[in-house]
Amino acid sequence: MIIYKTFQFDSAHYLPNTPQGHKCGGMHGHTYTLTVYISGKPEEHSGWIIDYTDLKNGIKPFLDILDHKLLNEISGLENPTTENLAVWLWQMIKPIFPDLVKIELKETPTSGVIYEG
Numbered sequence: 001m002i003i004y005k006t007f008q009f010d011s012a013h014y015l016p017n018t019p020q021g022h023k024c025g026g027m028h029g030h031t032y033t034l035t036v037y038i039s040g041k042p043e044e045h046s047g048w049i050i051d052y053t054d055l056k057n058g059i060k061p062f063l064d065i066l067d068h069k070l071l072n073e074i075s076g077l078e079n080p081t082t083e084n085l086a087v088w089l090w091q092m093i094k095p096i097f098p099d100l101v102k103i104e105l106k107e108t109p110t111s112g113v114i115y116e117g
């Protein structure tokens with residue numbers, strides 16, 4: 001079974017390696033939507049794989065690094081494409097939640113990345 005939880009954070013960024021004149025070369029912002037998927041078997045007594053609240057509390061410190069920040073100024077996110085940000089988030093979250101199996105990161109309502117490590 002897989003459980004999931006969805007988070008949102010707001011960040012500014014620009015993409016330094018886009019061709020000249022590309023709309024994403026200039027600074028702009030997104031409300032990102034992150035969904036994390038955790039695999040497991042529900043414990044008999046609790047009936048859950050992991051408490052959603054524990055999941056939220058474990059992930060919040062990483063989102064606090066990103067929320068209301070310029071992503072380009074964060075170590076490892078000098079070129080903050082959705083793809084690179086998904087890898088960065090995976091590397092943060094996986095050591096804390098080893099049963100992480102997938103993340104979905106949406107940069108806009110119509111664009112995003114699915115990453116499975």
Ligand SMILES: Nc1nc2c(c(=O)[nH]1)N=C([C@H](O)[C@H](O)COP(=O)(O)OP(=O)(O)OP(=O)(O)O)CN2
Binds near residue numbers: 080081107
């Ligand atoms: N593969 C990628 N392509 C683009 C990325 C990216 O991270 N990975 N990023 C951008 C820009 O950040 C841009 O802000 C988002 O682009 P886009 O999805 O085109 O945004 P729109 O709001 O213009 O989308 P609509 O098509 O109007 O919904 C660009 N490309």
Ligand SMILES: [Zn+2]
Binds near residue numbers: 013024029030107
């Ligand atoms: Zn953008």
